[in-house]
Amino acid sequence: MTDTSMSSPAHSTSKGTGANLSKIALRWGLYLILGLFALYYLMPLFVMLTTSLKSLEEIRTGSLMALPREVTFDAWATAWSGACTGIQCEGLRPYFWNSVLIAIPAVALSTLLGALNGYVIAHWKFKGANLIFSLMLFGCFIPFQVVLLPMARVLGLMGLAGSIPGLIFVHVIYGLGFTTLFFRNYYVTIPAELTKAAKVDGASFLRIFRSIFLPLSLPIIVVTVIWQFTQIWNDFLFGVSFSQAGTQPITVALNNIVNSTTGVKEYNVDMAAAIIAGLPTLFVYVVAGKYFIRGLTAGSVKG
Amino acid sequence: MAPILDIKNLYKSYGPVEILKDINVSIEPGDFLVLVGPSGCGKSTLLNCIAGLEPITGGTLSIGGNDMTHVSPKDRDIAMVFQSYALYPTMSVAKNITFGMKVRGEDAATQEAKLKEVAAQLQIEQLLNRRPGQLSGGQRQRVAMGRALVRDPKLFLFDEPLSNLDAKLRVEMRSEIKKLHQTLGASMVYVTHDQIEAMTLATKIVVMKGGVIQQIGTPAEIYNTPANLFVADFMGSPAMNLIPAKTRKAGADTVLDIARADGASMQLRDHRALDLPADVLVGLRPEDIAESGFRAGADVQEAECLVDMVEPAGADTYVTSYLGGKQVTARLHAETSAQAGQPLSLAFDLGKVSYFSPSTGERLN
Numbered sequence: 001m002t003d004t005s006m007s008s009p010a011h012s013t014s015k016g017t018g019a020n021l022s023k024i025a026l027r028w029g030l031y032l033i034l035g036l037f038a039l040y041y042l043m044p045l046f047v048m049l050t051t052s053l054k055s056l057e058e059i060r061t062g063s064l065m066a067l068p069r070e071v072t073f074d075a076w077a078t079a080w081s082g083a084c085t086g087i088q089c090e091g092l093r094p095y096f097w098n099s100v101l102i103a104i105p106a107v108a109l110s111t112l113l114g115a116l117n118g119y120v121i122a123h124w125k126f127k128g129a130n131l132i133f134s135l136m137l138f139g140c141f142i143p144f145q146v147v148l149l150p151m152a153r154v155l156g157l158m159g160l161a162g163s164i165p166g167l168i169f170v171h172v173i174y175g176l177g178f179t180t181l182f183f184r185n186y187y188v189t190i191p192a193e194l195t196k197a198a199k200v201d202g203a204s205f206l207r208i209f210r211s212i213f214l215p216l217s218l219p220i221i222v223v224t225v226i227w228q229f230t231q232i233w234n235d236f237l238f239g240v241s242f243s244q245a246g247t248q249p250i251t252v253a254l255n256n257i258v259n260s261t262t263g264v265k266e267y268n269v270d271m272a273a274a275i276i277a278g279l280p281t282l283f284v285y286v287v288a289g290k291y292f293i294r295g296l297t298a299g300s301v302k303g
Numbered sequence: 304m305a306p307i308l309d310i311k312n313l314y315k316s317y318g319p320v321e322i323l324k325d326i327n328v329s330i331e332p333g334d335f336l337v338l339v340g341p342s343g344c345g346k347s348t349l350l351n352c353i354a355g356l357e358p359i360t361g362g363t364l365s366i367g368g369n370d371m372t373h374v375s376p377k378d379r380d381i382a383m384v385f386q387s388y389a390l391y392p393t394m395s396v397a398k399n400i401t402f403g404m405k406v407r408g409e410d411a412a413t414q415e416a417k418l419k420e421v422a423a424q425l426q427i428e429q430l431l432n433r434r435p436g437q438l439s440g441g442q443r444q445r446v447a448m449g450r451a452l453v454r455d456p457k458l459f460l461f462d463e464p465l466s467n468l469d470a471k472l473r474v475e476m477r478s479e480i481k482k483l484h485q486t487l488g489a490s491m492v493y494v495t496h497d498q499i500e501a502m503t504l505a506t507k508i509v510v511m512k513g514g515v516i517q518q519i520g521t522p523a524e525i526y527n528t529p530a531n532l533f534v535a536d537f538m539g540s541p542a543m544n545l546i547p548a549k550t551r552k553a554g555a556d557t558v559l560d561i562a563r564a565d566g567a568s569m570q571l572r573d574h575r576a577l578d579l580p581a582d583v584l585v586g587l588r589p590e591d592i593a594e595s596g597f598r599a600g601a602d603v604q605e606a607e608c609l610v611d612m613v614e615p616a617g618a619d620t621y622v623t624s625y626l627g628g629k630q631v632t633a634r635l636h637a638e639t640s641a642q643a644g645q646p647l648s649l650a651f652d653l654g655k656v657s658y659f660s661p662s663t664g665e666r667l668n
C-alpha cells in the first residue's frame with residue numbers, strides 16, 4: 001500500500017515531463033514548418049528586392065540569390081523617372097499618378113454607392129429587390145473580357161473613351177456588384193427595428209443612412225476599400241483597353257517598360273518598377289489589414 | 304371627448320394573405336389599450352399599421368381626430384418602444400434620447416431640458432454618457448422608454464417591450480409602466496402575448512386571433528364574460544374550466560347534467576330560466592370552484608367529486624378532477640384537506656358561470 005502511494009506521484013511527474021517535452025517538440029516542429037512556408041513565399045520578394053539593388057554588371061556575373069555586393073538605387077531612380085515605355089522615357093511617375101487619379105475616386109464612389117445599394121436592399125425592401133440583388137450578384141461573376149467591346153462602345157457614346165473619367169466610370173460600374181454584396185450582407189445583420197425606430201423619430205431615408213448606418217459601417221468600409229483598391233490598382237485589362245497615351249495606369253506602363261525594351265534586359269529596373277507598382281496595395285494592407293480580418297468576420301459573428 | 308385613436312374597417316394583406324380583417328377599435332384619451340393574442344395573430348402588424356410603418360390595405364385610421372391613414376410615421380405624433388429596444392448602437396444614451404428632437408430641429412436648450420426631465424423621471428441620469436452596448440437589459444429598456452417619453456406624443460406604442468427581460472425584472476418594469484401611465488395620463492397601445500400583462504396593465508383589452516378581433520372590453524369584462532371559447536381559454540391562468548354538460552329545464556331552473564369519473568352524473572342547478580341548447584360547455588374559472596363551506600351564496604351548488612391530483616402552489620392549492628370527461632381545476636385554500644384518490648365536496652359558484660356552444664364556440668348567456 002505504502003509503496004504504491006509513494007511511487008504514484010513520482011510516476012505521474014515523469015509522465016508529465018514526457019508530455020511537456022512532446023508538447024514543446026510539437027510546437028517547434030510547427031514553427032519550423034510555418035517558417036519554411038514563410039521563406040518559400042518570401043523568396044520571390046527577396047529576389048526582386050536584391051536584384052533591384054544590384055547593378056546590371058553584378059546581375060550578369062553574380063548569383064540570383066546572392067545579396068548585392070554594392071547597393072545602388074540607380075535602378076529605382078530609372079524605374080521611377082527614366083525608364084522607357086515605348087517611345088517616351090519618363091519612367092513610372094506619370095502613370096503612378098494616373099493610377100492614383102483613377103483608383104481614389106473609383107474606390108470612393110463604388111464604396112459609397114455600394115453602401116447605399118446595400119442599405120436599400122437590406123432595409124427598404126421594394127418589389128423586385130431580391131431579383132435586382134441577384135442580378136448584381138450575377139454581375140460579380142461576368143468575366144470582364146465579355147464586356148470589353150460593349151463598354152468601349154458605351155464609353156465612346158459618352159465621350160469618355162481613353163480618358164481617366166472613363167476608366168473611373170468602368171471601375172465603379174464593375175465594382176458595384178461586389179461592394180453592394182459586401183454592404184448588403186453586413187446591413188442585413190442590423191435589426192429592422194432600428195430603421196423603424198428612426199422612422200418614428202422622424203429621420204429621413206438619407207438621415208437614417210448617415211446617422212445610424214454609416215457610423216456602424218467602419219469594418220465593412222475597410223473591407224470594401226481594401227478590396228476595391230486592390231482590384232482597381234492591379235487592373236490591367238480595363239487599363240490597357242480603355243486608355244490611350246497619357247492616361248494609362250501604372251500596370252500598363254509596367255508592362256510597357258518590361259516588354260518594350262530592346263537590347264539588354266534591365267532586370268534591376270524591371271524589378272524596381274514592379275515593386276513600385278505593388279507598393280500602394282501593400283501599404284493599404286499593412287495599414288488596414290487588422291480591420292480587414294475583423295470586417296470579414298463581423299457579419300457572421302454579429303447576432 | 305373625441306377618441307384619441309380610431310380605427311375603422313382596417314384590412315391588411317401581404318399579397319393574397321390577409322393578416323388583419325375588419326379591425327374596428329377606438330380608444331379615449333388616457334386609455335391603456337392592450338392588444339393580446341397568440342403569436343401570429345396580427346397584433347404586432349396592427350401596431351405597425353397604427354405607427355405607419357406598414358401601409359394598410361383598406362379602412363381608415365385617425366389619431367387625435369386627424370385622419371392618419373396615409374401619413375408617414377414621423378407626422379403621426381406617436382412614440383414607439385420596440386421589443387429589441389432598437390437603441391442606436393453608436394450613439395450615447397443622451398444622443399439616443401435626443402435624436403428625434405435633433406431630427407425635428409428643436410433647439411439645443413429645449414433638448415437639454417427635456418433630456419434632464421426624462422432622465423430624472425426614469426432614474427437614468429448616471430447612464431447618459433454610456434453606449435447601449437454597456438447597459439443591462441433593464442437599463443436599455445429604460446432608455447427606450449426615455450426616447451419615447453421625451454417626445455411627449457399623443458399616443459405611445461409598445462411592441463412587447465418586456466419580453467426580453469427576465470421574470471423578476473419583467474414584473475418590476477410592468478408596474479413601472481403602469482405607474483407611468485397613471486402619472487402621465489397618456490394614451491397607450493401595448494402589444495403582448497402575455498395575458499397577465501394584458502390584465503394588469505390595460506384599461507381596455509383587444510383579444511385577437513388569426514387577424515380577427517375576438518373581443519374588446521375592460522379586463523373585468525374579458526375575464527368574467529369571455530365572448531367565446533378562444534377568449535375563455537386564452538385569458539386567465541390556469542385557464543377557465545370548460546366542462547361538457549347536458550341541459551334541461553326544470554321549472555324555473557336550468558339543470559346541468561355533468562358526467563363524473565365514477566359513472567353517476569352530477570347535477571347542478573342554475574336558478575335562471577336560460578334558453579340553452581341541449582349540449583353546452585360550462586365555463587367556470589378555477590377560483591369559482593371552492594371547497595364546500597368556503598363559498599356561500601344563492602348560486603352556489605355543491606357536489607362530490609373524485610380528486611385526481613393535488614398541486615400545492617403556496618398561496619393556493621390546485622385540485623384537479625375529471626368532470627364531463629375533462630380535467631377540471633379548482634383553486635382551493637392552501638390548508639385544504641383534499642387528497643388524491645379521495646372524494647371531495649366542491650362548491651360551484653354558478654353566479655359566475657359562462658355557457659358556450661360546443662359547435663360554434665360562441666357565448667350563450
